[in-house]
Amino acid sequence: MKNKNFYxxxxxxxxxxxxxxxxxxxxxxxxxxxxENLKKANIILLNACSIREKAxxxxxxxxxxxxxxxxxxxxxxxxxxxxxxQIKNFLLQEKMADFFVNPDSYREIPNFIYYSTIGKQxxxxxxxxxxxxxxxxxxxxxxxxxxxxxxxxxNNMCTFCIVPFTRGRERSRDPYSIIKECKRLYKxxxxxxxLLGQNVDSYLWIxxxxxKKNIVNFSKFLDLLAKEIPYMRIRFSTSNPxxxxxxxxxxxxxxxxxxxxxxxxxxxxxxxxxKLMNRKYTREKYLFLVKQIRNIIPxxxxxxxxxxxxxxxxxxxxxxxxxxxxxxxxxxxxxxSYSPRPGTYAYRKLKDDVPKDIKKRRLKEIxxxxxxxxxxxxxxxxxxxxxVLIEGESKKNNQYWYGRNTQNLIVVFPKKSLNIGxxxxxxxxxxxxxxxxxxxxx
Ligand code: 5AD
Ligand code: SF4
Numbered sequence: 001m002k003n004k005n006f007y008x009x010x011x012x013x014x015x016x017x018x019x020x021x022x023x024x025x026x027x028x029x030x031x032x033x034x035x036e037n038l039k040k041a042n043i044i045l046l047n048a049c050s051i052r053e054k055a056x057x058x059x060x061x062x063x064x065x066x067x068x069x070x071x072x073x074x075x076x077x078x079x080x081x082x083x084x085x086q087i088k089n090f091l092l093q094e095k096m097a098d099f100f101v102n103p104d105s106y107r108e109i110p111n112f113i114y115y116s117t118i119g120k121q122x123x124x125x126x127x128x129x130x131x132x133x134x135x136x137x138x139x140x141x142x143x144x145x146x147x148x149x150x151x152x153x154x155n156n157m158c159t160f161c162i163v164p165f166t167r168g169r170e171r172s173r174d175p176y177s178i179i180k181e182c183k184r185l186y187k188x189x190x191x192x193x194x195l196l197g198q199n200v201d202s203y204l205w206i207x208x209x210x211x212k213k214n215i216v217n218f219s220k221f222l223d224l225l226a227k228e229i230p231y232m233r234i235r236f237s238t239s240n241p242x243x244x245x246x247x248x249x250x251x252x253x254x255x256x257x258x259x260x261x262x263x264x265x266x267x268x269x270x271x272x273x274x275k276l277m278n279r280k281y282t283r284e285k286y287l288f289l290v291k292q293i294r295n296i297i298p299x300x301x302x303x304x305x306x307x308x309x310x311x312x313x314x315x316x317x318x319x320x321x322x323x324x325x326x327x328x329x330x331x332x333x334x335x336x337s338y339s340p341r342p343g344t345y346a347y348r349k350l351k352d353d354v355p356k357d358i359k360k361r362r363l364k365e366i367x368x369x370x371x372x373x374x375x376x377x378x379x380x381x382x383x384x385x386x387x388v389l390i391e392g393e394s395k396k397n398n399q400y401w402y403g404r405n406t407q408n409l410i411v412v413f414p415k416k417s418l419n420i421g422x423x424x425x426x427x428x429x430x431x432x433x434x435x436x437x438x439x440x441x442x
Contacts, residue, residue, distance in 0.1 A: 004032045006113075007041035011059055012049030014237070015196050016081050018147040020047050021137035023080065023106050028138060030110040042073065043113055046097075047081040050162055053339035056087055063096040070096075076116050078109065082166035086342045103152060103167050104130050131173040136184060144191045144421045145233075145391060150178055150221075151197030156240060158267075159278045159345040160310060160338060163198055170198070172205045175216045179228050191389055191421050192233035192259075195225075200236045201243035219247035226255035233389060235408065237263045238305075241289050242280040249296040260297055261331075261408040264289070265305035269324030270317035273310055276350065283324060290328055301377070301407035304333035306366055309359030311338070311350035318362050322369060329373040331407065332434075337363045375433040378409070382431065385441055386411065388424045405436070413438040 006027055008020045023045065024034055035041040044066065049055040063077070070077055079091065080101045091097045098116035101109055104127050115122035131152060153168040154161075182193050197203060203221055207214035216224070226234060234255075239262055252258045264286075268274055271282050281289075293300050306321060337359040340347045354362075386405040394400035394412045402412050403424065412435060413426050426438035 003042040005035040005041040006032050006043040006045060007035045007038050008045045008047060009038075009062070010047045011055060011062075012047060012051070012081060014147045014194065015149055015198075016047045016049060018137065018149045018196055019081060019103060019106065021146075022132050022135050023047075023109060024138040025135050026106055026109060032110070032113075034138075041075070043076045043078070045078045045080050045109075048079050048083040048087075050082050050084045050087060050166060050341065052336060053341075056084070059083075059087070060090075063091065067096060076113055078112060078116075080106070080109070082163070084162060084166065084342055104128060106130075106132070128168060129171055131171055133174045133177040136181060143391065144189060144389070145194070146185060146190050146192075147194045147196050148178065148181060148185075149173070149196045150236075151200060151203050154198035155202070156199060156242075156280070157278060157345070159276065159350065160307060160341065162341040162344055165343050167198070170202065172203045175205050175221045175224060178221075179225055182225065182229050182232060186229055186232045189421065190232070192235065193229075195234065195236040197236075198238060199240040199243060201239050201245065201248060217247075219245060219251045222248065222258060223251045223254070226251070226258050230257055233257055233259055233406075235259045235261065239264050241266065241286050244289060246292060246296070249293060252300070253297045259408060260300045260406045261303070262293060262300060263303045263305075264293075266324065267305060267307050268310065268313070268317065269321035270313070271320075273313055273317050273320075276312055276346075277307075277310060278345070283320065287324070287327065299407070301331040301409065302328065303408075304328075304330050306333060306335045307338050308335065308362040308366060309338045309354035311346055311352055311354070313338075313354055313362075318365075321366065325366065325369055325373065329376055330370065331377045331409065332374050333370050335363060335366050335370065371433050375431075378431040378433060378436060381405075381409070381428045381436055384428050386426055386428060386436075386438070388413070388426045388438070390418060390420050390422050390424055392420055409436055410434065411436040411438055413440055416440050 010016050010020055048059050069075055077097045078099045079097045088100050099112040112122050151170055151172045153170040154163050155170045157164055201218050203218040205216045234257055241264055266286055267277055269283055340352045388403040388405050388411045390401045390403045392402050394402040399415055400412045401415050405411055411426055418424055425441040427441050428436050428438045430437040
């Protein structure tokens with residue numbers, strides 16, 4: 001194989017970006033070269049996402065575009081990351097991709113590439129306990145913030161979700177390897193790390209080799225990490241309300257370098273729908289948890305994910321979601337209309353019975369409400385002096401810095417001095433529903 005240049009395109013969430021960094025490291029170690037330019041690469045890896053129907057459609061469209069290049073230049077196209085069985089079969093049938101590698105098997109990518117170039121198919125045995133603990137990920141950017149996966153997979157089996165099928169059972173990475181990796185990243189100029197997992201709060205590592213009594217859960221791990229990297233900001237995502245403990249909240253409040261923001265997907269405000277979703281908490285328990293968060297970490301921001309139009313959702317259920325949003329007034333959130341995912345319980349057993357136009361209308365209602373709440377929450381920052389990590393120039397005005405405060409809210413302010421990577425003290429003087437505007441304190 002003469003040309004060993006690879007190019008990776010990301011279609012999914014932060015976890016896919018973190019995975020791409022691991023894959024880059026594996027391929028570089030195996031004699032491949034990272035290409036910043038698709039045209040110069042002869043191996044194209046598409047890091048797929050299949051969490052919602054829209055993501056899969058985007059991937060299919062992209063593959064249609066690459067079909068021509070694939071024929072003309074004989075490039076090798078691999079699908080990696082989260083893809084469903086259905087999409088795999090479809091793409092194989094249409095001869096759109098040469099190979100598929102799921103998140104358990106990234107180490108096998110060099111073999112898959114090699115075999116595809118000699119026209120052979122290569123099969124492998126998936127490693128269900130893979131955590132890539134020994135791999136120092138290569139960051140393919142010049143940023144000062146980055147992501148690191150601490151758990152892979154999910155055991156929760158929410159009925160709408162394809163993740164347990166695409167990413168497998170949950171496993172946690174060795175805490176000491178994560179600490180080592182974070183220290184290395186800090187040395188390389190990174191100032192903020194976001195710890196990733198489908199459900200970080202269920203992180204659990206047992207030292208099966210040296211001391212079985214050494215059990216590290218998420219609160220213990222956060223506490224350890226925060227002490228080991230005192231000058232690095234720590235964020236984490238995502239928290240499942242079912243698994244979040246008071247100990248974790250206490251650790252967040254104890255350490256200045258752990259950012260005061262919790263992404264706490266609620267999915268629905270209706271107990272009936274939460275049960276159908278198999279979310280394992282009730283509206284009341286969720287509201288109690290929010291109360292605990294605000295008691296223990298008063299300055300904490302809270303964001304959400306909500307799905308509208310899930311199977312059986314009627315107008316009353318929708319109003320329950322609206323009233324829950326009104327009670328909490330989230331800082332921000334991500335809202336989706338339900339799309340059935342092949343293989344999931346909801347796809348097999350429940351009826352996708354909310355008409356498209358109703359899903360659309362309900363989605364618009366909650367998005368409009370969230371905009372109002374974001375505006376309300378942003379106002380609370382006016383007049384504050386806040387610590388902002390400078391991440392770069394504002395896209396709208398290069399005379400302004402762009403960064404985030406501890407609550408993960410975007411702050412822009414006139415440059416004057418300082419550099420990317422500095423912590424600035426900024427007085428908040430204005431705002432929109434999405435951005436805080438400030439001025440540098442002397
Ligand atoms: N349809 C719509 N939204 C979904 N999500 C997950 N699966 C689906 C689906 N089938 C949303 C959930 C989850 C976020 C990452 O994506 O809100 O928290
Ligand atoms: Fe999917 Fe539920 Fe696991 Fe999140 S917690 S990844 S929604 S199964």
